[in-house]
Amino acid sequence: MFIIKLCIQILNMEGAILLEISKRIKQYRIEKSYTVQELADLSDVSKGMISQIENGRSIPSLSVLLGIVSALQVNLSDFFKDISPEEEMILIKRKGDYEHFQKEGSNGFSYERFLTRSIKNSTVDIVFLTLEPGSFREQVSTDAFEYKYILSGEVDYTIGSENYNLKEGDSLFFDGRIMHVPINKGKKPARMLIIYFFDN
Incomplete structure (x- = not known):
C-alpha cells in the first residue's frame, strides 16, 4: 500500500521524494559497479537520461523509473524503503x-x-x-x-x-x-x- 501511495506521489512529481529516488539510483548503480552507459543500456533509455535523472535535472516517468529499478536488480520494497511521503512544514538547515x-x-x-x-x-x-x-x-x-x-x-x-x-x-x-x-x-x-x- 505504501509503494502504491508513493507511486501516486511520483506521478504527481513530489519534489523531495524524487530527489531521494535520484540519489538512490546513483547509489545502487555505483554499488553494482555499472557505468551510466551500462545502466542506460540495461534500462533501454539514453545515457543522457540516466545522467539527468541522477543529477535531478529530469523527472522520470513511472515506467522509466520502474525499468531502471529492475535493471539495478533491486527489490521494489528495498528501493523505496524509508522514503517517506511526509514533509516538514517548517525546515531549518544549519x-x-x-x-x-x-x-x-x-x-x-x-x-x-x-x-x-x-x-x-x-x-x-x-x-x-x-x-x-x-x-x-x-x-x-x-x-x-x-x-x-x-x-x-x-x-x-x-x-x-x-x-x-x-x-x-x-x-x-x-x-x-x-x-x-x-x-x-x-x-x-x-x-x-x-x-x-x-x-x-
Whole structure:
C-alpha cells in the first residue's frame, strides 16, 4: 500500500521524494559497479537520461523509473524503503547540514542543496553552487526555469550563443531548456544561489 501511495506521489512529481529516488539510483548503480552507459543500456533509455535523472535535472516517468529499478536488480520494497511521503512544514538547515553533491561531467563545481519541495503545481529545488577558478563543464539544459543570484565572486554565463557577466549581487532568470554553462575566469571561487522551478 505504501509503494502504491508513493507511486501516486511520483506521478504527481513530489519534489523531495524524487530527489531521494535520484540519489538512490546513483547509489545502487555505483554499488553494482555499472557505468551510466551500462545502466542506460540495461534500462533501454539514453545515457543522457540516466545522467539527468541522477543529477535531478529530469523527472522520470513511472515506467522509466520502474525499468531502471529492475535493471539495478533491486527489490521494489528495498528501493523505496524509508522514503517517506511526509514533509516538514517548517525546515531549518544549519550551515553544516547542507547536502553536498557534484554533477557528472563537471570539474570544480561543488553544489550544496538547501531544499526540494513541491509547491502547488511546481517543484522548487534550491541549491548553492561554488564555482572554482578554471572549473569546466559542457553546456547543459534543464527541464526547469532557473534563477541565479551571485553571492560572491564573478561569473560569466553562456546561455545559447549569448554571454553575460555577473558580479556579486547580480541575478539572472532564464529558461533552463536553453543550453547553458557558468564559467569562472577569475582567480577566486565564485558562489551563487540557484533556484530551479520545475513545472509539474
